Amino acid sequence: MANKPLWVVKLGGSLLGSAELPQWLALLAKHSKGQVVIVPGGGVFADAVRMAQNLSQVNDTLAHQLALLAMDQYGLLLAGMQPGLVTAASELEIAERGWQHQTMVWLPSRMVMADATVEQSWQVSSDSLSAWLANKLAADHLLLIKSVDLSPYQQTHAGVAKRLISDGVLDERFLDGIAGQPYQTSVLNKADSAAFNLGLSAERLQAQALLI
Secondary structure (H helix, E strand, C coil), X not given: CCCCCCEEEEECHXXXXXXXXXXXXXXXXXXXXXXXXXXXXXXHHHHHHHHHHHHHCCCHHHHXXXXXXXXXXXXXXXXXXXXXXXXXXXXXXXXXXXXXXXXXXXXXXXXXXXXXXCCCCCCCCHHHHHHHHHHHHCCCEEEEEECCCCHHHCCCXXXXXXXXXXCCCCCCCHHXXXXXXXXXXXXXXXXXXXXXXXXXXXXXXXXXXXXX
16 A cells, blocks of 8 residues: 555544435445545444443543444444445554455554553544544545534634534544644545545545645
C-alpha cells in the first residue's frame, strides 16, 4: 500500500438503517483496490454499552473496552452487509488485505486495547480512534461520514473543528488526534456518496467535503 494513497473512512453508527449506508459500502468495495480502511462507529452497540454501564455502574475503563467491542460488532455487521468487504484486526492483516486489493473494515479492539496511551473514556469515540488509526498507518486521507447536516458549517473557516466538537458532531479529543498530521481530514454528509461514483478522488473531496 506504500505507493498508493491510503484512505481511512469512518462510517458513523448513525448511518445504520439508512438508505445511504449500503451505497457507501458498495462504493468503497468497488473502488478501493486496497486503498481504503473503513472504521466502524459504535451505533446501537455502543448505546447498549452506555445502558449497561448505567445499570451496573462499572467504571469508564471497562466501559471503554466494551465500547471497542461494540465497534467490532458494528464492523462485523458492515462486512456482512457487503460481500466485497473483509475485516482486519491488526496492522499485519491491514497490510495483507491491502496487498490483496481488498477493502477492509477495521475491528479495533485488539489494536487499541494493546496501546496503554489511548485514553479510556467516553471522550474518545470512534472519531478519535479513526484519527489514531490514520496516524498509525500514515494515511493520506481521513474521511468521516456523518448523518448531520453540514451546511451550517460550510461558511466557517477558522475554528470549524471546534464548532463541530462543541455541537457534538466530533468528539472532544478529535483535534488532539489530528494535530500535526500531514493527511487531509474531511467530513461528508451521508448523502454525498455520489461524489465518489467514479472512484476515490482527492479533487472531488476538496470540492464537496467540509475540510478540517
